[in-house]
Amino acid sequence: MSHDLRAELMEILPEEKIPLITRSFDIYGSKRKAVAIIEIPKELGDVEGAIAQALMKINKNVKSVLVKESGREGAFRTRELRLVAGAPDTEVLHREAGCLFRLDPKTVYFSPRESSERDRLTAAVNEGEEVLVMFSGVCPLPIRIAKKHKRIRVTAVELNPEAHNYAIENIHLNRVGDRVLALQGDVREICPKLGRLYDRIAMPLPKGAFRFLDVAVPLLKDEGFLHMYHWADENDLFSEAKGHIRGAAEAGGKVAEFVNWVRVSQYSPRTWKVRIDARISPL
Ligand SMILES: C[S@@+](CC[C@H](N)C(=O)[O-])C[C@H]1O[C@@H](n2cnc3c(N)ncnc32)[C@H](O)[C@@H]1O
Structure with a gap:
């Protein structure tokens, strides 16, 4: 797709600008209506309209193009996005693994790139479990889990009121209201x-x-599982996160046994998102 974008612009833009066009962008939404989020470097600022139009031409479902104006910020982990082409209404209905998620990327966190990570966590859950998803956003993970397992109970807690409102709608859309309870507020409270x-x-x-491990550890049943994400330095990906979990388990009179520790995705040139899966047992 990125090759197409460059090819599409080959005859419109000066040759030296072509290699600066991003190789990756995210598309949120459906075949009927989607939104693209793209990074455009400063050197291409004068031609961003042409890039956005080309993107919409080769992806007919893309009705709006948003440019990243900041990194993810604040407690809600949203970023500033600026409309460069198309419709100002950027709410979409995103499909993933047979589930539907309504959301507006301007107001809530959601990443289509994390679909395979959701596959992995959904697969780790056993039928009949009682699951808590902290920081649950528009509820993609709770809904994925509840769609797969019919005798499951998932509690989802999210701070951003807009994300929570979408979560309520998404639970309804996916008909998992008997299995997922979404609550709005601070995990700590x-x-x-x-x-x-x-x-x-x-x-x-x-x-x-990791700052919420003191809340999580006491809520686990004996032999319960914790899946914690952490940003880690590329030189030592897992020690810090494991140390936090070990410390929180000990402080709660428990012991942590590490089951998996995986590098999930690159966050910045030297920082990776990692996931640690740990079984927490009484001492
Ligand atoms: C990285 S996003 C993940 C959202 C969702 N789990 C997903 O995968 O799409 C983290 C979420 O945690 C929420 N959040 C941050 N601090 C929180 C807190 N103290 N209590 C509850 N939710 C919080 C943010 O609003 C954001 O939606």
């Missing part, structure tokens, strides 16, 4: 009041999930 224990807790907030 909501989770200790849930009054139940979990077989499995997912913590998909690489920027700082």
